[in-house]
Amino acid sequence: MRHLRSLDDLGPGGVVRLLGLTDHMVDIGRRAMPKVPALRGRTVAMCFFEDSTRTRLSFDTAAKRLSADTMTFSVSNSSLNKGESLRDTIETLESMGVDAFVVRHRSSGVPWQIARWTSAAVVNAGDGWHQHPTQALLDAYTLWTSLGRAPLEDGRPLAGVRVAIVGDIKHSRVARSDVDAFTQLGAEVVLVAPPTLLPPSLEAWPVTATDRLDDVLDTVDVLYLLRMQRERLGESLLPGLREYTSRFALTPERAARLRPEVRVMHPGPMNRGVEIGVDPARLAHSLILDQVTNGVAVRMAVLFDLLAQGGDTSTTVSALGDRHD
Amino acid sequence: MVPTAAGGCEPPQPGALVLGADDVRRAVTRVAHEIVERNRGTEHLVLVGLQRGGVWLTEALGAALERIGGVAVPTGSIDVSLYRDDIALRPVTVGAATHLPVDLSGAVVVLVDDVLFTGRTVRAALDALNDYGRPRAVQLAVMVDRGHRELPIRADYVGKNLPTSRDEDVVATPAGVELHRRSGGGA
Numbered sequence: 250m251r252h253l254r255s256l257d258d259l260g261p262g263g264v265v266r267l268l269g270l271t272d273h274m275v276d277i278g279r280r281a282m283p284k285v286p287a288l289r290g291r292t293v294a295m296c297f298f299e300d301s302t303r304t305r306l307s308f309d310t311a312a313k314r315l316s317a318d319t320m321t322f323s324v325s326n327s328s329l330n331k332g333e334s335l336r337d338t339i340e341t342l343e344s345m346g347v348d349a350f351v352v353r354h355r356s357s358g359v360p361w362q363i364a365r366w367t368s369a370a371v372v373n374a375g376d377g378w379h380q381h382p383t384q385a386l387l388d389a390y391t392l393w394t395s396l397g398r399a400p401l402e403d404g405r406p407l408a409g410v411r412v413a414i415v416g417d418i419k420h421s422r423v424a425r426s427d428v429d430a431f432t433q434l435g436a437e438v439v440l441v442a443p444p445t446l447l448p449p450s451l452e453a454w455p456v457t458a459t460d461r462l463d464d465v466l467d468t469v470d471v472l473y474l475l476r477m478q479r480e481r482l483g484e485s486l487l488p489g490l491r492e493y494t495s496r497f498a499l500t501p502e503r504a505a506r507l508r509p510e511v512r513v514m515h516p517g518p519m520n521r522g523v524e525i526g527v528d529p530a531r532l533a534h535s536l537i538l539d540q541v542t543n544g545v546a547v548r549m550a551v552l553f554d555l556l557a558q559g560g561d562t563s564t565t566v567s568a569l570g571d572r573h574d
Numbered sequence: 575m576v577p578t579a580a581g582g583c584e585p586p587q588p589g590a591l592v593l594g595a596d597d598v599r600r601a602v603t604r605v606a607h608e609i610v611e612r613n614r615g616t617e618h619l620v621l622v623g624l625q626r627g628g629v630w631l632t633e634a635l636g637a638a639l640e641r642i643g644g645v646a647v648p649t650g651s652i653d654v655s656l657y658r659d660d661i662a663l664r665p666v667t668v669g670a671a672t673h674l675p676v677d678l679s680g681a682v683v684v685l686v687d688d689v690l691f692t693g694r695t696v697r698a699a700l701d702a703l704n705d706y707g708r709p710r711a712v713q714l715a716v717m718v719d720r721g722h723r724e725l726p727i728r729a730d731y732v733g734k735n736l737p738t739s740r741d742e743d744v745v746a747t748p749a750g751v752e753l754h755r756r757s758g759g760g761a
Contacts, residue, residue, distance in 0.1 A: 273653070276672060282705040285656040315656075553656075 250554050252371040254360040255380040256429045264389060264433050265401045267550050271390050274546035274553070277314060288317035291348040291556050295321045296338075297374070298354040303517065303541070304374050308351045308383075311548035317556070320347070335359070336366055343367050348556055352376070370555040378420045384516055385426035387547040389434055391539045392471060395512055405435030413465050415441040415497055416475030416524055418458075419448050423516045424475060428456055439465055441497065445486040462497050466506055473514045474499060477524045490523055500526040509533035514540060593734055593751040598717070601733035602631070605715055606638035608731050613682060616643040618710070620681045622674065624699055625653040627688035630748055631717055635686060650674040652685075652706075657698035678707030684731075688746040690716040693727035717746040 252258050259267065277283055293312040297305050305321070312319045322342065333341075339350065349370040352360045357377035364371040375381040392407065393399070399406040412431050418424045418440050431438050432455045440447065440458040451458055459465060466472075477493060487493050494500070499513065504527045507513075513535045519525050529535040593601065613619060616639050623632030629651050636649040653672045685699055696714060703709060715731035720738040734751060738744060743754040 273656070273671065277656070280705065285705070286701065287656040 252360070252364050252373075253382050253551055253555065254364065254371060254373045254376075256382050256385060256426060256433070258382075262404055264386065264430055265404050265406070267386055267547070267554065268390055268393055268406070269401060270550040270554060271386070271543070271546050274311075274314075274549035275543070277549070278542075278546055284314050284316060286316045287553055288312070288315040288556050291317045292346055293317050293319050293349045293351060293552060293556075294342050294347040295319060295323075296342070296350050296352045297321075297323050298335075298352070298359070299324070299375070301353055301375065304353065304383075304544075305351075307541075307544040308372075308374060308548050308552075310545050311552055314545070315549055315553060317348075317552065320345075335363075339363055339366050343369055349552065372551060372555065375422055377422065379422050379425065381422040381426045383544070383548055383551055384423050385430035386551065387540055387544045388423075388427055388473070388514060388516070389430040390547055391514070391536050391543045392431075392436075392512065393434070394543075395534075395536055395539065396470075407431060408435030410436040410471065411469045412436050412438050412471040412473055413441050413462070413469040414438060414473045414475065415462060416477055417446045417481060418442045418475070419446045420478065420481065421475050427473065428454060432456070436471075439469070441465060443487065443493075443497070446481070460496075462503070466503060467508075469511065471512045471514065472499065472507070474524045476516060476518065477520055479520070479523075494523060494526065498524050498526050504532060507533075512536050517541065589752070589754060591750050591752055592718075592736060595749050598733070598746075598748060598750060599634075601717065602634045603638050605731045605733055606635055606642055609635070609639065609684060609713075609715065610642050612713075612730070616645060616647050618680070618682050619647050619684060620674075620676055620678060620709075621647055621649040621684050621686055622678075622699075622703070623649070623651045624685065624687040624695060625651050625655075625671070627746070628686045631688055631715070631746075632686040634748065635684075635715065648676045650676075652699055652702055654695060654698035654702050657702045659694060659698070672702075672706075674706055678703060678709045681707075681709050683709040683712045685712060685714045686716070687714075688717050689744045690714070690719045690727075690729050690732075691722055691744075693723045693725035696727050697725050718744050718751055720744050 250258055250263065256264060277285055295305050295308055309319050347369050349372060350363060350367065351372045351374050352363055353374040354376050357379035359376050360371050360373040373380055373382055396410060414424050414427060428438050438456040440456050441462050443460055447458055481487060482490065511534060513529065513532050515525065515537045529537050610616060621632045621636050623629040632649050632651065636647050639647045651673050683703060685696065687695065700712065703712065713730040716729045717733040718736050719729055719732045720736050722740055736744060738753065741756050743756050745752045745754065
């Protein structure tokens, strides 16, 4: 893997490989000394052109647990406000010696553009409505471990699992990446949203869709609630938040109907009273905090996979031979 | 050729079976006795196998120590892939997890591996152990010492000293120890 811009960069079987690698990283996080020297001397630049404290801190913690150095670039105090172009910014940082850029940007496709300008690895930490691959990996890992860690060998450890993704699918990079990850691992995905919040074309998506949450509530194993962004209200896509809540939120009534083994997930931050009307701590099987915890380990696995396996392939071959040392 | 501790003055032919299953079993028993003798018993001992080659030998030594001492010796395993100094040069073994059943602080840890070669894996293991606790002492047991050390590291217990050339591979399993000519640089 050279970059992680979308899950496609992982290649066939890549999601499963990273689930296995994440297990190692989870072990490190549980130790009294949760740090290993694996990426000593590497530098990871956090380039957040759109605010996100929790994702940035998660990547930052992941890099530090692998002993990488980090630098943080955020828009509020950057030269972008002085008119510097994105390209100049990236080239400036790269000339300081950056091995990986972790990029979040409000425009789709920016990580691909940056990858053309730099020889460093690029990790997409969310681009516009497009992709958020590390969120999908941490969601897949959280679900896989919660559902009893089915064997990874056949590549479909989520086979037979039915997942409902509920909310604003159209504007959600989380939904796009999660659909990729869950279906690659064998799960069946149903999208639940008002028609105005579904993407214009679903033909290419390996999913079904409905606008009636109550119809699927009894048939799913996992309820994945998306964050309802209040700014969508101004775009005439919804009659109102109360209307949305009554039809698509996890209300106390719907929570009471859920089978106890149904897992509830949310990418955070939650809008309490909008997409979720119950205290997740009172749900039988909320995975929302596990998602945050696993975020660090998954990002360690991604950074390790990108930065530790690099180097010249010819030396790789000879070093492979020295396995008994 | 310099005579070696475990006998054998001639370098064996490539592809040859150096030790059979019975020889391996006898070597395990002898090494177990050496461990007991040197440590005056098995109290405070913890056997830690290096993933993955050292795991079978750890189990075999653990069983032998229990036969000799009458009590089970705690055993565990450690994966050092995140501590290696050649990390960019080799793929990481996924699925070989670290498992340490007891607190290592104050224990006498016997690191166990199948083959001792450059010493770099052992160096990484010493760093890794440090992050889990502070053992009173660390000793090293290997089935085969094949030479070519690149670091000042030596084994305390050796099943077989085996002169090799760098372009050979040594495979040590419970079924025996084999020496292979490496074909084309692959593993």
